[in-house]
Amino acid sequence: MNEPNNKKDHILKTAEELFATKGYEAATVRDIADAAGVNLAMISYYFGSKEKLMESLFHERMEASRMKVESLLNDKTMHPFQKVEVILDDYIKKVIHKQSFYKILLCEQVMKKNPVVIKLIRELKLSYAAMFTQLIKEGQKKKIFKKNIDVVLALTTMTGTVTQMIVNKDYYIEFNEHKKLSEPEINTMLIEKLSSHLKNIFKKILGYEE
Amino acid sequence: MNEPNNKKDHILKTAEELFATKGYEAATVRDIADAAGVNLAMISYYFGSKEKLMESLFHERMEASRMKVESLLNDKTMHPFQKVEVILDDYIKKVIHKQSFYKILLCEQVMKKNPVVIKLIRELKLSYAAMFTQLIKEGQKKKIFKKNIDVVLALTTMTGTVTQMIVNKDYYIEFNEHKKLSEPEINTMLIEKLSSHLKNIFKKILGYEE
DNA sequence: AAATAAACTAAACAATTGTTTAACTTTGCA
DNA sequence: TGCAAAGTTAAACAATTGTTTAGTTTATTT
Numbered sequence: 075m076n077e078p079n080n081k082k083d084h085i086l087k088t089a090e091e092l093f094a095t096k097g098y099e100a101a102t103v104r105d106i107a108d109a110a111g112v113n114l115a116m117i118s119y120y121f122g123s124k125e126k127l128m129e130s131l132f133h134e135r136m137e138a139s140r141m142k143v144e145s146l147l148n149d150k151t152m153h154p155f156q157k158v159e160v161i162l163d164d165y166i167k168k169v170i171h172k173q174s175f176y177k178i179l180l181c182e183q184v185m186k187k188n189p190v191v192i193k194l195i196r197e198l199k200l201s202y203a204a205m206f207t208q209l210i211k212e213g214q215k216k217k218i219f220k221k222n223i224d225v226v227l228a229l230t231t232m233t234g235t236v237t238q239m240i241v242n243k244d245y246y247i248e249f250n251e252h253k254k255l256s257e258p259e260i261n262t263m264l265i266e267k268l269s270s271h272l273k274n275i276f277k278k279i280l281g282y283e284e
Numbered sequence: 285m286n287e288p289n290n291k292k293d294h295i296l297k298t299a300e301e302l303f304a305t306k307g308y309e310a311a312t313v314r315d316i317a318d319a320a321g322v323n324l325a326m327i328s329y330y331f332g333s334k335e336k337l338m339e340s341l342f343h344e345r346m347e348a349s350r351m352k353v354e355s356l357l358n359d360k361t362m363h364p365f366q367k368v369e370v371i372l373d374d375y376i377k378k379v380i381h382k383q384s385f386y387k388i389l390l391c392e393q394v395m396k397k398n399p400v401v402i403k404l405i406r407e408l409k410l411s412y413a414a415m416f417t418q419l420i421k422e423g424q425k426k427k428i429f430k431k432n433i434d435v436v437l438a439l440t441t442m443t444g445t446v447t448q449m450i451v452n453k454d455y456y457i458e459f460n461e462h463k464k465l466s467e468p469e470i471n472t473m474l475i476e477k478l479s480s481h482l483k484n485i486f487k488k489i490l491g492y493e494e
Numbered sequence: 495a496a497a498t499a500a501a502c503t504a505a506a507c508a509a510t511t512g513t514t515t516a517a518c519t520t521t522g523c524a
Numbered sequence: 525t526g527c528a529a530a531g532t533t534a535a536a537c538a539a540t541t542g543t544t545t546a547g548t549t550t551a552t553t554t
Contacts, residue, residue, distance in 0.1 A: 234448030
């Protein structure tokens with residue numbers, strides 16, 4: 075399931091790991107080739123260049139993690155805050171289960187170097203904001219959410235909290251003395267904690283009283 | 285403003301800007317030397333190496349932004365939540381006014397490459413957590429804050445929201461149509477928005493009812 | 495089986511990297 | 525003034541970078 079079935083995907087997966095741990099610039103094509111167990115030239119052969127390898131990674135991963143939002147927005151039966159909860163849980167799981175990619179994403183947002191990557195990120199952010207705006211309006215129309223909600227600020231807290239947790243992970247474990255837990259157990263715990271934490275926060279942000 | 289080592293500080297400031305925009309690896313010592321208008325060899329002369337230049341930057345900036353917490357914690361007259369508000373405002377202003385450094389800090393937290401830098405970050409994080417824990421305990425003793433507050437999770441939302449805002453800045457301006465504002469005006473607005481946003485959130489996190 | 499295309503490799507490529515050298519100029523002070 | 529220390533420079537250093545080449549092996553098609 076998670077195992078890449080062909081060589082190209084294997085290189086992509088290896089590159090993802092190295093970009094996340096060493097950074098894009100510091101991870102050389104030789105590092106990637108060695109770690110993937112393939113010849114140096116195979117990276118140019120399959121992707122054209124290191125830069126395009128990065129772009130392929132973003133195309134691949136962002137396509138795979140696209141939200142299934144339309145059905146959620148059009149659902150007339152589900153409660154607006156339940157929809158918010160679904161979005162929060164969906165995002166949290168995505169980030170925690172794909173920490174390597176979201177580390178790369180975070181750094182690329184800071185650098186803004188690769189134009190193709192920037193464009194992909196921009197489109198994702200704006201679609202996210204538009205979707206969330208619509209959802210909030212629905213809740214406001216039903217007098218469930220308060221007026222004058224700052225959408226981008228709300229989403230900034232969502233993405234900021236979760237991505238920052240990737241980086242704070244070790245401190246979190248150390249501070250709360252969860253060292254005995256295995257890696258999957260830690261991730262499950264983080265998802266749990268982040269979920270209730272952000273749902274609680276979003277009640278306040280949206281002015282929702284249950 | 286005493287500046288005994290003008291040139292060294294100038295190089296440091298230039299390097300900070302380039303590390304923030306291009307990243308540590310991509311910003312070459314020649315880039316830094318050219319941008320600072322100094323000879324290439326001056327960087328090795330003053331700092332020893334590129335790596336130590338980075339470490340000098342962190343020593344310099346983190347020392348300068350050290351919290352004046354002791355007086356805050358020992359203050360018996362100020363309300364616990366007022367203290368939280370002071371901490372939030374202090375952190376927000378620091379990050380917004382020193383965006384370049386906090387971009388670098390963010391990336392370094394992801395990479396974890398330079399041991400000296402990692403150690404500095406770790407010490408800062410743990411001292412922050414310890415300080416905040418004490419503050420929360422004070423509020424709990426006075427029956428103002430609720431029990432079972434996740435300190436690291438709370439701080440993760442604080443740092444995550446603010447640092448993420450640096451990265452979301454352009455989208456925030458675009459989405460809310462604030463393009464006409466100047467850079468200082470934007471920063472003032474961001475500080476204002478983040479302040480009320482996080483104070484609101486922390487009321488919920490701490491279970492504080494005004 | 496022969497021919498053609500795809501997959502793969504080791505070696506070489508030019509360019510760039512951080513750092514050092516050795517010579518030169520300026521500064522500070524006895 | 526004299527002169528050592530500090531500051532500054534252009535040039536060179538070895539190592540590493542991403543990419544390409546030219547050739548070989550493997551797979552597919554006819």
